[in-house]
Amino acid sequence: xxxxxxxxxxxxxxxxxxxxxxxxxxxxxxxxxxxxxxxxxxxxxxxxxxxxxxxxxxxxxxxxxxxxxxxxxxxxxxxxxxxxxxxxxxxxxxxxxxxxxxxxxxxxxxxxxxxxxxxxxxxxxxxxxxxxxxxxxxxxxxxxxxxxxxxxxxxxxxxxxxxxxxxxxxxxxxxxxxxxxxxxxxxxxxxxxxxxxxxxxxxxxxxxxxxxxxxxxxxxxxxxxxxxxxxxxxxxxxxxxxxxxxxxxxxxxxxxxxxxxxxxxxxxxxxxxxxxxxxxxxxxxxxxxxxxxxxxxxxxxx
Amino acid sequence: xxxxxxxxxxxxxxxxxxxxxxxxxxxxxxxxxxxxxxxxxxxxxxxxxxxxxxxxxxxxxxxxxxxxxxxxxxxxxxxxxxxxxxxxxxxxxxxxxxxxxxxxxxxxxxxxxxxxxxxxxxxxxxxxxxxxxxxxxxxxxxxxxxxxxxxxxxxxxxxxxxxxxxxxxxxxxxxxxxxxxxxxxxxxxxxxxxxxxxxxxxxxxxxxxxxxxxxxxxxxxxxxxxxxxxxxxxxxxxxxxxxxxxxxxxxxxxxxxxxxxxxxxxxxxxxxxxxxxxxxxxxxxxxxxxxxxxxxxxxxxxxxxxxx
Numbered sequence: 001x002x003x004x005x006x007x008x009x010x011x012x013x014x015x016x017x018x019x020x021x022x023x024x025x026x027x028x029x030x031x032x033x034x035x036x037x038x039x040x041x042x043x044x045x046x047x048x049x050x051x052x053x054x055x056x057x058x059x060x061x062x063x064x065x066x067x068x069x070x071x072x073x074x075x076x077x078x079x080x081x082x083x084x085x086x087x088x089x090x091x092x093x094x095x096x097x098x099x100x101x102x103x104x105x106x107x108x109x110x111x112x113x114x115x116x117x118x119x120x121x122x123x124x125x126x127x128x129x130x131x132x133x134x135x136x137x138x139x140x141x142x143x144x145x146x147x148x149x150x151x152x153x154x155x156x157x158x159x160x161x162x163x164x165x166x167x168x169x170x171x172x173x174x175x176x177x178x179x180x181x182x183x184x185x186x187x188x189x190x191x192x193x194x195x196x197x198x199x200x201x202x203x204x205x206x207x208x209x210x211x212x213x214x215x216x217x218x219x220x221x222x223x224x225x226x227x228x229x230x231x232x233x234x235x236x237x238x239x240x241x242x243x244x245x246x247x248x249x250x251x252x253x254x255x256x257x258x259x260x261x262x263x264x265x266x267x268x269x270x271x272x273x274x275x276x277x278x279x280x281x282x283x284x285x286x287x288x289x290x291x292x293x294x295x296x297x298x299x300x301x302x
Numbered sequence: 303x304x305x306x307x308x309x310x311x312x313x314x315x316x317x318x319x320x321x322x323x324x325x326x327x328x329x330x331x332x333x334x335x336x337x338x339x340x341x342x343x344x345x346x347x348x349x350x351x352x353x354x355x356x357x358x359x360x361x362x363x364x365x366x367x368x369x370x371x372x373x374x375x376x377x378x379x380x381x382x383x384x385x386x387x388x389x390x391x392x393x394x395x396x397x398x399x400x401x402x403x404x405x406x407x408x409x410x411x412x413x414x415x416x417x418x419x420x421x422x423x424x425x426x427x428x429x430x431x432x433x434x435x436x437x438x439x440x441x442x443x444x445x446x447x448x449x450x451x452x453x454x455x456x457x458x459x460x461x462x463x464x465x466x467x468x469x470x471x472x473x474x475x476x477x478x479x480x481x482x483x484x485x486x487x488x489x490x491x492x493x494x495x496x497x498x499x500x501x502x503x504x505x506x507x508x509x510x511x512x513x514x515x516x517x518x519x520x521x522x523x524x525x526x527x528x529x530x531x532x533x534x535x536x537x538x539x540x541x542x543x544x545x546x547x548x549x550x551x552x553x554x555x556x557x558x559x560x561x562x563x564x565x566x567x568x569x570x571x572x573x574x575x576x577x578x579x580x581x582x583x584x585x586x587x588x589x590x591x592x593x594x595x596x597x598x599x600x601x602x603x604x605x606x607x608x609x610x
Contacts, residue, residue, distance in 0.1 A: 022519065030412055030423070036487065037429055043453065044441045060453040111333040119319070120326035130337045134541075135594070136345050137548030139570040140587035143580050144344035144351055147364045154362050173340035176333050205325055234434040236551045241575060252436040256555070259440050266444050273437035284432045288425055 041277075048072070048271035055267040071271035082265075086272055088247055089254040093276075096164055096239075096250055097232035100171045104179050104228040105221055107172070112183035113209055117192065130177040138174075138237050145170060146241060162248040170238050175228040182227070186220035187213065226283050233280060251276045352584035361580065374585035378573070383564055384586075388593070390478065391565040394553070395546040398485035402546075403539050405486050406493025407531075413494070414501045431491035439555035442484055446470040474562035481556050481563050485546060493538045500534040501527070540601070547594055566590040 047055065051068040054061040075086035115123065149160045160166055190213060198208045214221070236252045243249055249257070255272045258265075352374055354367040378384055413424050430438060445453050448469035455467040471477045504527070512522045550567040553559060559568035566586060574583030 026412065026415070026417075029408065033409060033412065034423070034426065037426060040438065040441045040445060041429060041433075043445055044437065047444065056451075058451055060451050060456045062453075107332045107336070110329040114326040114329035118322050118326040118329075120323040120330075123326075126330055126334060129342065130333070132345075133337065133341055134544065135591075136341065137550070137567055137570075137587065137590060139548075139550050139567045139574075140348055140584075140591060141341060141344045143570075143574050143584050143587065144347035145340065147351065147356065147361055147580060148344060148347060150361055151364055169336065170340060173336050176336060180333060230432070234436070236436055236555070237571075252434060255436050255440065259443075266447075269440055270444065273434075273440055277433045277437045280432060280434060281429065284428070285425060288428075 044270050044277070045274050047267055048274045050267045052265065052267065055265070071265075071267040074265070074268050075271060075275075084254075084258065084268070084272075085247075086251075086254065086275070089249050089251050090275070092164075092248060093233055093250045096167055096171070097229045099164075100168050100175065100232040101225045101229040103168070104172055104175050105225045108176055108179035108183050108224060109209075109214070109217075109221065111176070111180045112187055113213065115180065115184040116187035117195070130180065133174065133177045142237060142241055161242055161244040163242070164248075167238060167242050168232075170242070171228070171232045171235060174235075175231050179224045179228055182224055183217070183220055186217055190216050223287060226287055230280055230283070233276075348584050348587060351581055352588045354581055356580040356584070358578040358580075367581075370581065374581040375589070377582055378585045378589065383569060383572075386562070387564045387566050387569045390563060391547060391567075391590070391593075394478065394482060394485075394563075394565055395543055395549075398482040398489075399539055399543045399546055401482060401486035402489045402542055403493050403535060405490040406538065407497055407535070409490055409494040410497035410501055411527075413498055427494060428491045430488045435488075435551045436555060438488060439484075439552065442487075443471065443556065446480065448472065471557050472561045477557055477561040477563050481553055484556060485552060488552070489542060489546075493542065496534055496538050497531060500531055504530045536605070544594065544598075548590070566593075 046062075046064055048071050049064045049067045049069070050061055051070050054064060054068070073080045074082050075084050077083060078085075114120065115127065146160065149166060153160045153163075153166075158166075194216075195208050195212055198212045199205075203211065234252065235250075236256075239250045239253050240256070243253055246254075246257070251272065255269060255276065258272060259269045351364075351367075353369060353371065354364075355370045355373075356364055356367045360367050409427055413420060413427070417423075447453070447455070448467060448471075450456065450459070450467045452467065454470070455464070458464045459467070468476070470480055508526050508530075509522055512526060517525070548567060549565075550571060553563055553565055554568050554571065557563040559565070559572065567590065570583050570586040570590065573579050573586055
């Protein structure tokens with residue numbers, strides 16, 4: 001007994017010794033991570049509150065002297081000389097992202113229910129087919145999509161460019177596969193017995209989905225909605241190709257134009273970026289626990 | 303249903319199965335239609351375009367575009383920008399993926415040990431991945447501003463590490479390196495989440511047993527943690543490699559493909575929507591996909607077989 005006790009003492013001492021060193025390394029690494037993650041965000045937000053003189057000065061201003069709203073006035077105040085009408089771009093982004101999220105939730109719910117609960121021929125073909133999305137680069141698809149939709153548009157009389165429904169459709173194609181996988185995995189965790197009870201009680205399939213499955217899946221439905229909303233809100237390439245007129249630009253394209261302005265005003269770019277980032281980060285923080293599953297299960301394909 | 307005769311219930315069973323199948327097709331058809339129409343068909347159509355002379359002029363009459371055989375491919379391969387783009391694509395995607403997985407692993411190990419405010423730190427760690435790409439790319443460009451007033455230049459000059467301001471994103475070599483670092487900064491949270499989930503599933507008793515046997519921290523890490531993480535590390539590596547290889551936004555926004563950072567996706571965009579030569583663009587995209595598929599085949603035949 002005595003010998004064992006001594007052993008344990010030396011072991012504890014050993015741990016205590018290495019613990020302080022590992023604690024130091026831990027603290028340093030954690031600080032390094034936090035600084036390199038947070039500094040860009042601090043720089044984005046603080047730059048947006050700087051005046052033109054502060055942003056264009058000979059040395060960077062680390063802490064703005066006051067919360068100057070010059071950049072925000074340029075974005076939103078119609079009486080400002082270089083008024084950018086950014087409110088219009090926010091509205092455009094909402095008009096693209098909200099319908100994408102709503103339609104994606106409805107369509108992926110239907111598809112995911114079939115995949116999780118029903119037996120049908122071609123199920124594996126369907127599942128493998130939609131997974132191909134992961135393999136094809138967006139730049140490969142955009143050329144034929146553009147040519148194809150231009151062709152269809154010429155026949156049916158709609159414009160390919162500056163047409164939000166076209167953009168929404170392409171975002172649906174990108175997000176539906178992941179949304180469907182996320183939801184069908186969730187549906188599988190709901191015991192089938194509950195649904196069978198509903199069927200025996202005389203509910204139709206659609207009745208079962210509406211009255212039993214959906215109310216039980218609200219967390220999953222919300223995370224799919226947020227996930228698709230975020231993709232549509234952040235998307236750059238398709239919007240760049242499909243939007244041509246300034247008044248139709250979504251936020252990412254508008255910010256790109258602002259950045260490439262011949263007389264650069266970084267505080268305006270940073271203010272617009274802050275405005276675009278805040279809703280996504282708030283949504284994400286509010287629903288972090290639900291979303292993480294989705295992020296790891298499907299990835300944002302980004 | 304239980305009270306009907308066996309004959310009738312048999313009939314109903316069959317019709318129920320058929321009904322189920324019909325319902326399933328009905329439910330999956332919108333998704334199938336959208337994914338087929340806007341992904342699979344365009345992907346096949348892209349092969350067709352790559353063999354035809356499609357420009358802005360005949361875009362509205364694309365099906366009558368003249369067949370040109372391999373001409374688009376020859377022009378792409380003969381383009382002065384092509385060899386560099388291929389090499390850059392490989393260097394950029396492989397090294398940023400390795401760095402992403404490595405940093406993700408370190409972050410996951412950090413967050414795997416309990417400490418105060420761990421939940422909050424974990425949420426903060428995900429910010430680079432969640433924020434819109436346009437925002438973070440432009441913040442980084444603003445931080446890397448080449449003027450003496452650029453914040454990184456200012457910090458490094460104050461610390462005495464450099465004497466004169468550096469034009470980070472317009473210096474060949476350095477620009478590519480910084481784009482790789484930016485990728486790792488943005489995407490390590492994805493690797494971290496996947497690795498962390500696996501780390502937390504490792505059986506604690508393995509470590510306890512190793513401690514009793516007198517194994518040190520490093521030894522435990524090498525002989526328990528790494529083998530347990532092998533599959534998830536491989537999966538993250540493969541996924542990120544595919545996505546990075548296909549990635550357009552990040553490099554386009556950071557450098558526009560200039561200063562030795564051009565990659566195949568950006569080159570595809572430049573041919574298609576800069577020069578409006580869609581045939582040449584499609585050929586570039588097919589070469590990009592070809593390299594990817596070739597890599598996946600080699601990977602499946604060597605790495606995956608070797609693991610069995």
